[in-house]
Amino acid sequence: MRELIRHGSAAQLLLRAVIALAGLGFTALLTVISERGVADFWTALAPAALSLAAALWPQNLAPLGMLAYSVVAWVAVNDDVRTAWTLPAAALLLILHTGAAAAAVLPVAASVPAQLWIRWTGRAAAVMVVTILAWMLMRAVSGLLIPGAALILLAATLLAGAAALAHDRWARAQAG
Amino acid sequence: MSPAAESSTYAGGRWLLTHAHLRAVLIAALGILVALVFSRPDVLILVAPLALAAVWSAVARPAGSPRAVSRLARDRATEGEHNGIIVQAQGLQGADFAAASQAAAAWVQRRPHHGSQVHYVTEGSLRFTLGVDPLRWGNRSYGTTLVGAVGPWGAYSWGPVPLPGRQRKVAPTAEHFDTRAPAPHPRGLVGHHRSARPGQGSEFSAIRHFQWGDKLKNIHWPRSLRTGELHVTSSYADQDTHVALILDAQNDLGISEGLGGASSTLDRSVxxxxxxxxxxxxxxxxxxxxxxxxxxxxxxxxxTGSRHYRRLLQMLADAVPAPEREISPEKIRLGLRAGTLVVIVSALVSEAMLSRAAALARSGLTVVAVDVLSGAEPQLQQADAYERLAWRLRMIEREHEIRRVGQAGVAVVPWRDPGTLDTVLRMLTRRGGAGVR
Structure with missing residues (x-):
């Protein structure tokens, strides 16, 4: 942490801020959905603390702890499986994970090339597009009581992800 | 093997899973499990991005065999010059970016100042140049370089692998110096300095009677016609001299901050x-x-010449401060013939050095001692009152010793500016005109 304060580049500080804001955003979402107020330990204070820990120590287990806690807390707090809040929650978790992955491997003091930001943002956007499609499918099938709906949804999501990956590879081959 | 290849270092390795990939897999598995057990499709949506990222990372994992080679851009550098470590990384197919970091090393300025660089990988190989500018002469270690690369989503990484640092000699930068005064007793065959003897040269000496062996082009026709006898223009011979530099590396007083910063006495001497x-x-x-x-x-x-000068710089770079253990009097004048100009560059705090200078002067050589401590005394702000007093006493003692050495025939001059030696060399030349000792 001392190294981050003394030598951290603007890019590294931005990444840490993104991690913290994503975690705090998810915390705010939990607070809104649970309607328990900002002083509640389980839905506000604990995830907020875990978010800050993930921002400060992205290279160790703090982000894993935050993500695992988020999934468990979501299951405990959210009663409406068809709620649209699932999408921003998923996006915030993806941002937190991606930011922590980048912050953990980039040298603290180094500046980051612009192409890297573009590539990683593009990938996250592609994944979110697939997630939105999966959510729309989930909305459609959840009312029909199809046996094995979750498995179908999983398969459909993976197929859409494979399509996004294939496009990314094709785009890289074109650029190369 | 080329010199560049000899000086290069190599590091290989393989792609390894990162915490980020394990995290994505674990969270996706947890979410899918919870979704299936509790019939919660919303949890599936919640972890879907992480599951997709995990699958994407596994399918698009980097394929190459990563390796890196590094070498110094310039094996021979001078303090204050730019130098660099060139890192060539290969086998990065499928990687997103590669990074390199240069460890800090004493008296080496890194460029950029933090020593880290990140580069976007477009092809399978990448070339970095990390700036490592030596700030001080001597045997310098350039420090270890760490290099690594990362795959998509930060899921696979290679390194950071260390590329061991190198130690190279850094030559000193010559301070600005010039002198127009001639050397006191030139004794060589050909050179720049006017000899005391007449001979082939460019400086006018006298008009004298023609002698057998004189060149016809030297006949001075106006005088010859006026007197009716052949006269010629004679000149002084131009000769070179032997300058024996003696560097006193027995002490290093003061703090050295490298070129452009505070200088120790050994820095100034070198x-x-x-x-x-x-x-x-x-x-x-x-x-x-x-x-x-x-x-x-x-x-x-x-x-003489540039090549000899470069050898001399390399030898100066080897100077390590340590007091001389013993002086054998018969070796003091080893290799110094009559007419040699001895220039001792010293802080003149070592009694042994002062004795050596006096002995050389008494043996008949022209000795100039360049005092590098005068006018650049070490900073004593952190010293206590006793240390300051001790220093003052030592300086008074030193002045007394320098006076005694001066009485023995050694010309002591402080090292100041380009013309440091002008006055003393002119005086020694005039004294030498009366006859070389």
Whole structure:
């Protein structure tokens, strides 16, 4: 942490801020959905603390702890499986994970090339597009009581992800 | 094997899973499990991005065999010059970016100042140049370089692998020095300095009677016609001289911050010696060097020209401060013939050095001692009152010793500016006109 304060580049500080804001955003979402107020330990204070820990120590287990806690807390707090809040929650978790992955491997003091930001943002956007499609499918099938709906949804999501990956590879081959 | 290949270091390795990939897999598995057990499709949506990222990372994992080679851009550098470590990384197919970091090393300025660089990978190989500018002469270690690369989503990484640092000699930068005064007793065959003897040269001496062997082009026709006898114009011979540089590396007083910062006495000595050697070697004089040190005493035979000067700089870079253990009086004048100009560059705090200078002067040589401590005394802000008092007493004692050495025939001059030696060399030349001792 001392190294981050003394030598951290603007890019590294931005990444840490993104991690913290994503975690705090998810915390705010939990607070809104649970309607328990900002002083509640389980839905506000604990995830907020875990978010800050993930921002400060992205290279160790703090982000894993935050993500695992988020999934468990979501299951405990959210009663409406068809709620649209699932999408921003998923996006915030993806941002937190991606930011922590980048912050953990980039040298603290180094500046980051612009192409890297573009590539990683593009990938996250592609994944979110697939997630939105999966959510729309989930909305459609959840009312029909199809046996094995979750498995179908999983398969459909993976197929859409494979399509996004294939496009990314094709785009890289074109650029190369 | 080329010199560049000899100086390069190599590191290989393989792609390894990162915490980020394990995290994505674990969270996706947890979410899918919870979704299936509790019939919660919303949890599936919640972890879907992480599951997709995990699958994407596994499918698009980097395929190459990563390896890196590094070498120094310039094996021979001078303090204050730019140098760099060139890192060539290969086998990065499928990687997103590669990074390199240069460890900090004493008296080496990194470029960028934090020593880290990140580069976007477009092809399978990448070339970095990390700036490592030596700030001080001597044997410098350039520090270890760490290099690594990362795959998509930060899921696979290679390294950071260390590329061991190298140690190279850094030559001193000569301070600005110039002198227009001639050397006192030139004795060589051809050179820049006016000899005391008449001979082939460019400086007018006299008009005298023609002698057998005189060149016809030297006949002075106006005088010859006026007197009716042949007269010729004679000149002084131009000769070179032997400048014996003696560097006192027995003490290093003060703090060294590298070129452009505070200088220790050894810094000033080495740079002053380099400047004097450069001046005389480039004007055709023979320059020899003797480094007086208990650690690595060294001697360089007389020579001239640029190549000899470079050898001399390399030897100066080897100077390590250590007091001389013993002085054998019969070796003090080793290799110094009559007419040699001895230039001692020293802080003049070592009694042994002062005795050596006096002995050389008494033996009939022209000795100039360049005092590098005068006007650049070490900072004593952190010293207590007793230390300051001790320093003042030592300085008074030193002044007394310098006076005694001066009485023995050694010309002591402080090292100041380009014309440091002008006055003293002119005085010695005039004194030498009466006859070389």
């Amino acid at each position: 740079r002053a010696a380099a400047a004097i050697a450069e001046h005389f070697a480039h004007q055709g004089d023979r320059v020899s060097l003797q480094v007086i040190s208990g650690a690595v005493p060294k001697r360089l035979n007389p020579g």
